[in-house]
Amino acid sequence: MTSSPPNSSFHWQYTELDDHNFRIQGRNLFYAVVLFALVLLFSLLFFYARWLCRCLDYPGPLPLPPPPSRPEHGLSKSAIDALPIVLHQVGGRVGEDTECIICLGELEEGEKVKVLPPCEHRFHGECVDRWLLARTACPLCRTKVGVRSLDLEAAIV
Template sequence: MSSPDTRSLNWRYTEIDDRDLEIRGRTLFFIIVLFSIIILVAVLFFYTRWICRYHNDLSVPTAFHAPPRPAQQGLPPTAIKKLPIILHQAPADTDGGAWEDMECSICLGEFRDGEKLKVLPACEHSFHCECVDKWLTHHSSCPLCRASLKVESLFPKILIQEPPIRIDIRL
């Protein structure tokens, strides 16, 4: 049952040449140097991380350690309180009216008769008082059309008047 072509598998541990697996001379030196550099870099990394986290030096400005705070995006509470409030009255003819005039675009709730609504002066859109107050604490624009409600006081307003009209009447 054995064929003449099959060879028997003989394991001989004495025939393995250990010289192929040996690390000698320069190779061992470079492996030790490389391992030492990796350990040194890791130790320096963790040390600087520990220093930055637990020993913040007060003489160093905090601008280097923390990102700058974003500017306030919303309107101040005094400006929100100054917005005009109206009482909602449903129009008699709802067939021709726009649907957006009948609901709050923030909460998508319908306006009921006698409900208090805030009107934004820039675009005259109406919203529930509570809804638009929450929106305006974080945003300075209309939630529907994105018209800006902030008045920039950095630049003075310059009113440009048209030159007077001259009429020459010759008789």
Template sequence: MASSKESEESEAFHWHFPELEDIHFEIHGKTLYYFIALFIVVLLLSLLVIYWRWFRRCHRDNPTVTSHAPTPPRPQPRGLDPAAIRALPVTLVTNAAVPETDCSICLVKFEDGDKVKVLPQCQHLYHSECVDQWLSTESSCPLCRSSIQIDSDLPQIITQ
């Protein structure tokens, strides 16, 4: 009895639903034409958008392509003048004279005989090469960010 009940339950459960099939679905005449026309329009618009993005990306920095929009001004360099960087005092490291143990830029310990530059206001020490490279792009102390500016009339460094 149990086996006949199991066979009835397995027959009652259908994996195939013929009522959901649409075997009479057909596209005729104008409907097929409209589907093809819609597909072509969508395809052409997609290709046009892709081409426009490619064109904008390739010609963004090209000066020969004229644009109606004004170009924004380039930012002024924020670093110090090379003459001002050379004007910073350079000292030789001795163990007794240097309170700091390493350069805050490259994180290498100061050794006897190293050339270091001392920033005027904050008195922070850095290897000459490290701070020269830093000051060519920035006009502040790398550690405390105190500003270093140049007075154009006087050849000396003014700190703020």
């Protein structure tokens, strides 16, 4: 068996690994110590602040207040009272309202209901009164509610 000659690129000696250029001295040593001290100082300050907040039961940053909402204005009480009230009749017209979509209750035969002009949708009086105090549109089709005897602009609170 013949042995191959040693490869010089893989032949290392301990003296070859000694790197004289990799020395920290002078300014480099000073900068390394200052950097280490700064990192240590900020770490200690962070942990102290965290401990202090836990001891004082500080809840953290205050939550942002919600954005101001645009207040909705509905119809005035007099405009709501001016809406027509009729007796409900079952089987009158095609697609007729058979329930109050505000309370989801059935509209009974002969029950007093309020009719919203111009869409003529029908609702229980108490239900639609509360709705129209806050909004000016029909709860079913979102059509602006007009009052026959009053101008709508004057009826808005």
